[in-house]
Amino acid sequence: MIEKLIYPKNIKRTKTLRSLRTAGKWLSLFSAILCVAANMKTQTKPWSLLVLWCLFFINNSLLSPPQLEVNLLTQTNKASAFIIGTLVIVGVFFSKGWLGFVLPLVLSLSLLTSAVVFFLAPNRNKNMAMPFITELVLSLGYCAFVFSWTKGANWPTLVLCAISAVLLLVYTVSFSDALIRELAKRFHIN
């Protein structure tokens, strides 16, 4: 029917990748159901939580990746969130007594990593600093929680508190205008 072709003939095909993604999604859904069922059947420790968390991360990163704001800062944040989430699950459900010590250390390391990534290109990153600000605020929130609920904080928590406070101060002082704009953008309701 078409008398004249006016579009390129050699078009890139993405069928294989799409098929792999679809297969991966079904496989992860099946695995999730299977492991929860197995866990409930065996009535052991909730190891399926860990599996579900890992499957969620794989799904979010590879199978249904985000459509917006994929950059070094957000990906660093995501990786940190995964590691911290894993530690929390293990520390709460599998072995107790070390989480309060290890978690602030890991949070501190994660904050320092995000800070390095942020300050590598500050002029570019200041306009999308929300992941970094969120991490700082959450870290300070964790410290506040520990201080208010326990009799005394251990040294990793004190270190975390100090790092968060210093980084937040440095960011606020260096990029106060950008901070106000970033908050206005991220929380607008127009």
Add this chain to the structure above:
Amino acid sequence: MYSQDFRTRYLASLSNEDFDRIQAFIRDYRCHLCVSKKDTRLMIDDALRAVEYLTQTEGITLEEALERTSARNLGGFYAHEVLSWYPLDDAAKIYPLSMKFGRMPMFRVSCYLKENVVPQILQLALDFTIKRFPYFATVVRKGFFWHYLDSVKRRFSVQRETERPCHPIRIAALGSQSFKIVFFQNRISLEIFHVLTDGTGAMVFLKTLVAQYLRLLGVKLKCTDGVFDVNELPNDGEQENEFKRLSPKTSRSGGFMGRSALQMSGRLSKNIPCKIVHLVWDSNQLVSTAHRYNTTVTALVLAMMFISNKFATEERNGAIQIQVPVNMRKYYETQTLRNFSMYCSIDIQPDDIKDVESLLPVIISQLRERATEEEMSIMMATAHRLVKSVKVIPLFIKQPVASVIYGYLGDSRFSNTLSNLGVISMPEGAQDYIDSFDFILGTCEISRASCSMCTYNTKTVFSISKSTPDASFEEKMCELAGQLGIDSEVLGSLLYD
């Protein structure tokens, strides 16, 4: 795109006097650029490439070439800090919420020149034009309550066309573009994420870009007929969310609910769109045929679409519903370039679809009843109220709910769409260089075809983007046009299935 030794090679080919002029030209360019080092280098090379083309291929003097490509045309856009951001207009808010991996509400407007596109001139034209449309120089970001558009200051590049039309744009990466300028042979196309604008706004951008391109090649064109002066300051009215400003205060609601529509029967392709078909008609023949039936061109084409839709399906249970976008700019005084359209639905039962002549009164009656200013304004007010009612709900709750609701309010309610951009005009003198325009809608998930139309000079291009290999619909359209005395030239793409 450019090899690193281009500048070295080009500068080495110049005489001493020309070399000094070019060095002064480069220094002037640097003063206007405060982007990354890579973009600075590329933008200077863009200008030098254009100068090289103009002097060596077009044969103009270096002085004239430097005048045309002067850094003055960059304005302050690339030198200013990134400060602007824009909330989405009410119509645009749904698009990022309903976006999925590999599926993005896109459309394309294209201009066909009478000669092949010169990429280096097109690139420089884009470098100069984008500042006039700062709202397009943005990237979509996620807020806590709504998405928004954040300005980016970078070199926006043109690309040779290598993908399917309306292929999703990668907007996830840092500093990515929310639109694409692609070229293929004699065609310049703007593919755009619907979050930025509608067909009218996109056409203004394309016309301005093409006019700038032609000016760089020495064509004298005025800034009339919807072509903006790229060196003029953008008007604040162009960025207005008119849904917010102009929505009438009424408690009446309507326009969004409805039954599922009858769909064409073809198998859905995994690659969408899997085919693009253009039926090129003589606009004089089309208009005279419409007058013969005492109707409008839109109604005539809708009648043909209803018959072709019926022909393309074996189902008879339900109504064939065609969505017709209505440009609200014809009812309200506005300068906005953002989304400002509503839509109405024309629906007819398959058993009532017999021939063009019997369909026309039904279609005209429904258009008169449903595409009125009052109905469209009520729909606009409903949309605005809906947006207002959910504005304080966090995005992580709104997004999954919107995806589900979009499935009900989305394309399952329509068998097809007809978006008619009408007559495209360009300044006097442009017709010697421009052959035609066309307009392609992105395909939907469920409906098998999306149709669009525009007219330039004596050519009306009716475009169909298909999500099924089944060719019944477009073959019937062609046949009907022939029966009505409208000759069709059929252009298009391969089947990408």
